[in-house]
Amino acid sequence: MSSLKPEIIKLNSSDILRTTMNDYFLRLKIANETKTKNIAWCTSVGPVELLYSLGFEVFFPENHAAMIGASKEANKYIPTATAQGYSPDICSYLTSDIGAFLQHETPLQKSGFTSVPKPDVLVYNTNQCHEVVDWFSFYAKYFKVPLLGINTPLYVHELTSNVIKSISDQFKALVPELEKVAKQKFDLDKFRDTIKLSQEGCALWKKILETAKHKPSPINFFDSVIHMAPIVVMRGTQHAIDYYKILLAELDERIKNKVSAVPKELFRIYWDGMPIWYKLSNIAKLFSKLDSCIVTSTYSNSWIFDDLDPANPFESSALAYTKLFIVRSDDIKQNVLKEMMSDYSVDGIIYHESKTCTRNSNNRFALQNRIFKENHVPYLEINGDMNDSRCYSEEQSIIAIETFIKQLSTRK
Numbered sequence: 001m002s003s004l005k006p007e008i009i010k011l012n013s014s015d016i017l018r019t020t021m022n023d024y025f026l027r028l029k030i031a032n033e034t035k036t037k038n039i040a041w042c043t044s045v046g047p048v049e050l051l052y053s054l055g056f057e058v059f060f061p062e063n064h065a066a067m068i069g070a071s072k073e074a075n076k077y078i079p080t081a082t083a084q085g086y087s088p089d090i091c092s093y094l095t096s097d098i099g100a101f102l103q104h105e106t107p108l109q110k111s112g113f114t115s116v117p118k119p120d121v122l123v124y125n126t127n128q129c130h131e132v133v134d135w136f137s138f139y140a141k142y143f144k145v146p147l148l149g150i151n152t153p154l155y156v157h158e159l160t161s162n163v164i165k166s167i168s169d170q171f172k173a174l175v176p177e178l179e180k181v182a183k184q185k186f187d188l189d190k191f192r193d194t195i196k197l198s199q200e201g202c203a204l205w206k207k208i209l210e211t212a213k214h215k216p217s218p219i220n221f222f223d224s225v226i227h228m229a230p231i232v233v234m235r236g237t238q239h240a241i242d243y244y245k246i247l248l249a250e251l252d253e254r255i256k257n258k259v260s261a262v263p264k265e266l267f268r269i270y271w272d273g274m275p276i277w278y279k280l281s282n283i284a285k286l287f288s289k290l291d292s293c294i295v296t297s298t299y300s301n302s303w304i305f306d307d308l309d310p311a312n313p314f315e316s317s318a319l320a321y322t323k324l325f326i327v328r329s330d331d332i333k334q335n336v337l338k339e340m341m342s343d344y345s346v347d348g349i350i351y352h353e354s355k356t357c358t359r360n361s362n363n364r365f366a367l368q369n370r371i372f373k374e375n376h377v378p379y380l381e382i383n384g385d386m387n388d389s390r391c392y393s394e395e396q397s398i399i400a401i402e403t404f405i406k407q408l409s410t411r412k
């Protein structure tokens with residue numbers, strides 16, 4: 001192992017990312033204060049292109065919840081939601097977000113907001129999980145605004161034409177309802193343009209993540225979960241494209257100069273599941289100290305929608321948002337993971353079993369054993385949670401990770 005001090009090598013683009021995100025929140029703040037634009041709340045893999053094409057500013061409660069997690073304040077808020085009857089076992093994004101709201105606090109106060117921006121409509125897609133409906137229902141009732149959504153089946157094995165048609169019909173059914181809130185007519189050409197921007201942004205995001213196939217990798221998981229913010233909240237806008245061109249250029253430069261994301265890359269790891277937001281920096285430093293780069297994850301890859309097609313905006317949206325890893329059957333997931341292990345030359349896998357996000361914990365039904373039988377890539381399971389720090393033992397996890405990496409070194 002390296003004797004270098006644990007180090008995080010910051011991407012120079014981070015400052016531009018900060019400006020890009022500040023500008024996004026400023027647009028929301030202006031819309032909220034001046035009421036010159038409508039505001040929609042949307043799930044992170046929801047139909048954002050429809051919303052941007054209809055002139056909404058779009059706010060993402062999951063992005064907000066991750067900010068709460070990263071601020072290490074989630075455990076201050078979760079009990080407030082549980083006191084309202086929300087179980088501590090359900091999504092801690094939901095409980096920390098609702099808890100913060102009930103306590104009249106938000107990390108956005110640092111950006112000049114007094115509260116989260118008031119929604120005119122809330123729009124979900126259950127492609128990721130069903131919790132989002134319960135989460136958004138709370139706010140729809142509170143603000144007395146419409147709750148609209150797309151109900152996608154889970155564990156989709158085959159993407160049959162029936163499945164795609166039913167989801168595409170649901171996308172179309174949103175249009176008249178959104179027109180009423182937006183007080184403007186839907187414009188198919190504008191929607192096509194927004195899909196095109198989304199397609200371009202996703203293609204850049206894909207290229208960015210794929211730079212990690214290089215050895216050494218110029219980017220790691222911890223960079224990607226920070227730099228994915230624009231593809232989550234500005235997908236379908238020029239803002240995301242502009243930022244990702246800058247980030248990609250920096251990564252290409254790093255590849256050219258053999259600059260790696262960690263000071264020394266001996267081991268290449270796949271991270272499965274949610275980030276542990278309140279310990280992100282500590283975990284990043286730990287892997288760096290262990291000469292290990294987390295080169296890929298299905299989490300950051302979730303915002304690559306390469307089936308979007310402006311020529312068939314509704315059908316391609318239905319396909320892209322249902323083809324998503326989290327929606328699929330375990331057999332499909334197994335194949336995707338096996339391919340990733342090979343494409344990214346992975347030496348070991350970390351499965352983060354997130355206590356309150358079952359949909360993003362893939363080691364609950366023996367998938368990890370089945371993959372190991374096929375590719376013999378060693379794996380480690382750690383227990384934790386994205387926001388609820390009571391579910392994570394840092395001491396135990398550090399010992400387990402250090403031991404795991406030591407074992408990997410004996411295989412080299």
Ligand code: SF4
Binds near residue numbers: 062093130360
């Ligand atoms: S996917 Fe997981 S983290 Fe995201 S909203 Fe659903 S339960 Fe919460």
